[in-house]
Amino acid sequence: MPKPDFQLSRNAFDRLSFRGADGELHDGVVPVRAFPIADPQHGIALVGADGHELAWIDSLADLPEAMRALVEAELAAREFMPQIRRLSGVSSFATPSTWRVETDRGDTEFVLKGEEDIHRLSAQTLLVVDSHGIQFLIRDLAALDAGSRRLLDRFL
């Protein structure tokens, strides 16, 4: 990929600023992954504060180092989909049930309102939505330990 025809910087309010080929400056630009689960590293749109797409990044790897760091930092600050690594306990097998989990973002508890809030994205990937709408990802069922799988199995 050729050098991108836009520039990114961070302003004093800690927001991304975007300067396109036309030279116009957009503040408060947010990067959005088009396929956050299926293919997070490819297809990232830069969306302006007004909701219009300003630029499309085919692959994060194609960006110059500095720009990629900016985009990745902004993505990290926006994206919140903790990946469940271990299910340490559930309050009950009937819903609503409080789950205690270890995630890649630390340990927490959340309330599962109903079994239908566990969505099967593929054979091995589950998306668990808590009572506040926060999405927890189980990327690979097979990678969970036996205890977690046994608990989880009661809800599937």
Next chain:
Amino acid sequence: MPNEISPLSPLAPARFDAVPAELETQLASGENVLAHVEVDLDAGLRFARGLLAVTERRLLARDPGSEAWRSWDLRAGLSLRHSDHAGVGTLELCDEVSRLASWRYTLGRNVAALQVLDHAERRLESLSTGRPVRVREENLCPQCKTALEPGQEECPICSREIHAPPSTWTLLRLWRFARPYRGALFAGFALTLMTTAANMIPPYLTMPIMDKVLIPYQNGVPIDAHLVALYLGGLLLAALLGWGLGWARTYILALVSERIGADLRTATYEHLLRLSLEYFGGKRTGDLISRIGSESDRICVFLSLHLLDFANDVLMIVMTAVILFSINPWLALVTFVPLPLIAWMIHVVRDRLRTGFEKIDRVWSEVTSILADTIPGIRVVKAFAQEKRETARFREANRHNLLVNDRINKTWSLFSPTVTLLTEIGLLVVWAFGIWQVSKSEITVGVLTAFLAYIGRFYTRLDSMSRIVSVTQKAASGAKRIFDILDHVSSVPEPANPVHLEHVEGRIALRSVGFRYGNRSVIRDLDLDIRPGEMIGLVGHSGSGKSTLVNLICRFYDVTEGSIQIDGIDVRSVPVADYRRHIGLVLQEPFLFFGSIADNIAYGRPDATRAEIVAAARAANAHEFILRLPQGYDSLVGERGQGLSGGERQRISIARALLIDPRILILDEATSSVDTETEKEIQKALDNLVRGRTTIAIAHRLSTLRQADRLVVMDRGRIVEIGSHDALMAREGHYWRLYQAQARNVDVELDDLGREEVEVAVAEA
């Protein structure tokens, strides 16, 4: 279960709890914490606890994962900003030129965070204007802005989320439905007792037959015909008695259980219909159908068959035990040896089977869900030639179903033969011990025969009793799934102290309305006043929140923040049915129920006279085409009934709305799905409908909104422009751009607008 955690462990922090001690130590003398929030995410969005508090003079914060406290004195020029995205809330402290700090938290903390924001904002406002701190006129809930009672801190509307798991004793809750039939149930139980007693007689009679007739005969004593007749008569009488009592018992209890099942079904359905659209949005149709249909049937069979048998069996065991012990305690003791073993086995297998059956249920609804998905969408499936794919999906679900069934059958199939084996072993033990006792002349052959006759029955019952485990679990999981529906509190709850609307003028006021669907904010901070009789046109891209706004006004959903008032009364304090009576709704896809056209028109007012129905149809321009149908107003229509065109269906639904004579009228894309010719006819019908009513109309085709008093232009959940067509055109803003896009057929941003329609719009412009 060792890794279960206490259900009491608090998830959401107590919202109005005391100021934490660590915060207390940071305060200067005379300084008070006005509000605080325990933030639970750090800057990198990892779970960690921090604290943010606002006092009279400063903001105080301990960042997550750090021990150090930071503070910012409140001064003019500072601002605290709030936003949320994907379930994460953010508070940002900014001065004129840069951001000073930010805090992130999950939405469970939102209420506390909004309180901090509210206090800080009012202090900052006072600092910049120089006026004293504005007090909230009323005690308002920070989340939904409804007025609270003085001294009441928690908003009754916002705090209604209940996260307690249902009890395991779900089946006992069926008593609520059994109560009305307790007389019949008691009679049934008494009959059961008597039937069982009658069935106890025959084995008892084998004892004298053996000892007084057969054995003496073998020893050379002739048979006493009179005695034989007496015993055989006794056997026959006992059999007849058992037959009669058994019939009465089964009949009464089957009758009762059928009724309990029917009540349960109706109650569930009734409750289901009262739930908000939000609930239906999150559930799959097939699953709901199977819950109300097959689950209630399963419970019914359980009550009428299995529970009855079980009660019978328990009675039988108790009676047998009493009889056996009274005849010979030692032999009885030996007979009962395998019993604890079987009980233990049942206990072990119980858990495994229960989870298995719950799983089967879930997989089963997966199978039916595919049917419910595909059959209504059959046109799409065929159009894209995806029959194979859908079949594969169904096969996959079926395979999953098989897999789960196979797994549980492995346990289950082992269970029954094992019980049978234990039975045989038990009999063996009794034979052995009995023969030994007979050889010692401690018991007679008759006693041994009677014992064997008793326990032959008794052990076979044990086998069937073991089945109660699975059916009880099945019924319990069925009951749980039904009570899941019954326990679901409607997110559009009936008010505790309802205000009745006598006469509605039709004034609608929206006060800082916000609505969140899942973690997506659909409507944000929206204010709008609609005068009685005014016609409002809602305009915007698809996805700008128009339909959601209309759904909120109809109270299909309740607002997440703010309030909607009708004639100055919060809609949440009006009974739902009362409120909707004043609303007429015409949708893009009119839904006709199966039934006659007259029934469909009178749907909202079943007591309407024929004259009224005809009048409504006339006003809706539907009268003439209805007369052209072979059976006139009695023609059957509906999803699979006689085919009506889109425009005809639409006019019937307009007649339906006209008949209830609502003060508020909502037209959600009422003319979008028809051609222009039909649209003109519908428009004529609508003009009749709109007259003198508060009307909110959504339309993609801007030309259809020309007669609106005001146009409200929405963009991404906010109102961006309000005004008449001419004023908005003059302003050359959002509306002007939308209009130009339609008129010139350039840059068609209205996603749903087909090419054809755009050309039509051009022709009209």
